[in-house]
Amino acid sequence: MEGDKRPDKLRVAVLGCGSVGSQVVRLLQEQAGDLAARVGVPVELAGVAVRRLDAPREVEVPADLLTTDAVGLVSRDDVDLVVEVIGGIEPARSLILTALENGASVVSANKALLAEDGPTLFEAAEKAGRDLYYEAAVAGAIPILRPLRESLAGDRVTRVLGIVNGTTNFILDKMDTSGAGFTEALEEAQELGYAEADPTADVEGFDAAAKAAILASLAFHSRVTASDVYREGISEVTAADVQSARDMGAVVKLLAICELREGEGGEEAVAVRVHPAMIPRSHPLASVREAYNAVFVESEAAGQLMFYGPGAGGSPTASAVLGDLVTVARNRLAGTRGAGESAYADRAVLPMGETRTRYHVAIDVDDRAGVLAAVATAFAEHGVSIQTVRQEGRDDDAQLVVVSHESTDAQLSATVAHLRDMEIVREVTSIMRVEGEHE
Numbered sequence: 001m002e003g004d005k006r007p008d009k010l011r012v013a014v015l016g017c018g019s020v021g022s023q024v025v026r027l028l029q030e031q032a033g034d035l036a037a038r039v040g041v042p043v044e045l046a047g048v049a050v051r052r053l054d055a056p057r058e059v060e061v062p063a064d065l066l067t068t069d070a071v072g073l074v075s076r077d078d079v080d081l082v083v084e085v086i087g088g089i090e091p092a093r094s095l096i097l098t099a100l101e102n103g104a105s106v107v108s109a110n111k112a113l114l115a116e117d118g119p120t121l122f123e124a125a126e127k128a129g130r131d132l133y134y135e136a137a138v139a140g141a142i143p144i145l146r147p148l149r150e151s152l153a154g155d156r157v158t159r160v161l162g163i164v165n166g167t168t169n170f171i172l173d174k175m176d177t178s179g180a181g182f183t184e185a186l187e188e189a190q191e192l193g194y195a196e197a198d199p200t201a202d203v204e205g206f207d208a209a210a211k212a213a214i215l216a217s218l219a220f221h222s223r224v225t226a227s228d229v230y231r232e233g234i235s236e237v238t239a240a241d242v243q244s245a246r247d248m249g250a251v252v253k254l255l256a257i258c259e260l261r262e263g264e265g266g267e268e269a270v271a272v273r274v275h276p277a278m279i280p281r282s283h284p285l286a287s288v289r290e291a292y293n294a295v296f297v298e299s300e301a302a303g304q305l306m307f308y309g310p311g312a313g314g315s316p317t318a319s320a321v322l323g324d325l326v327t328v329a330r331n332r333l334a335g336t337r338g339a340g341e342s343a344y345a346d347r348a349v350l351p352m353g354e355t356r357t358r359y360h361v362a363i364d365v366d367d368r369a370g371v372l373a374a375v376a377t378a379f380a381e382h383g384v385s386i387q388t389v390r391q392e393g394r395d396d397d398a399q400l401v402v403v404s405h406e407s408t409d410a411q412l413s414a415t416v417a418h419l420r421d422m423e424i425v426r427e428v429t430s431i432m433r434v435e436g437e438h439e
């Protein structure tokens, strides 16, 4: 597509024909008429790159469109748009770079690649004068990247809290509603197809951390990569933690938390973390059940916004891919490109130890005079202020549940280490960060 000549059609190559790719192909075929009307010209399938030609597929793809030569497909002169739904770092990165160099606009659903090496891709798109859109990389069908990049471009986002992993939300929801332990809830998630046979990427928070990096980059106009994100998964969350949350009117969720915080020298910095946290049941994110996702955005002018919906699955993710495809196709026809990377603010990333959080700590202690005072002193020695204390007496021991005010994460973890060393402390039975205000 050269010069000012308006093409009479646009041709799209799809890389990958798994659960998302096959739904992209289906929608391109079934909705061809509507897509043509919305874009302005027909959007035709030029080819589909697959690993094996004879693999079983969810949709029928004409045999002459299937190829195992992905490099050849993205290098073709008649390909205007490329959809990358292979996932992983390589060969996806090289294919996207080749597609851009070759003048194609790209739509990708690849959170791992965007979070690890986004700047390389954005620079290549900028140099090529082409679009690189990736709405499907975060929270499946939920429109969240476009609202951050476009709808809120005139506002100042201060915080993004997300439930961005459906597998872990399903497991934690199951633990909350049935009292099950982590292993039992994971097994149920696997039986129902919500968790992979190897669930590490989901349960250890890697998937959510990649999404957090993408959200933080867009929200705070700074480069944030997956390695900048503090990460803890949910495999250590116990039934006792979940019960302790219930007892204080809270629920445990795996949260991706991206915030603007005061950093070194009073400069604004970005704090990005993924970990399980207790949030009050009155918080809108507490109502996000089963495998659903939601992203809660706080901004100066708009206030609080929540985006909710299915965060995974072939068809929902394909919806986000097609939305991007229509946009980049319209841009091609208009001879323009959409907003590229915005990293002008160039904010530093705050180390986790310096990030201010709140802790919930449940402690089994001896029930005798001075114990509460000694526990309170341990918090005070580390500069941690206590917000609430609840005590439940049992025979000769008691359980203390302390919720702190905000302190640095380093002060709070030092307090917990101190408590564990105290003779009067029988066991620290639950430690978890707390988000949102409790009544």
Ligand code: HSE
Pocket: 164, 165, 166, 167, 168, 202, 207, 311, 312, 313
């Ligand atoms: N495995 C992810 C989830 C979906 O459970 O939400 C893809 O990112």
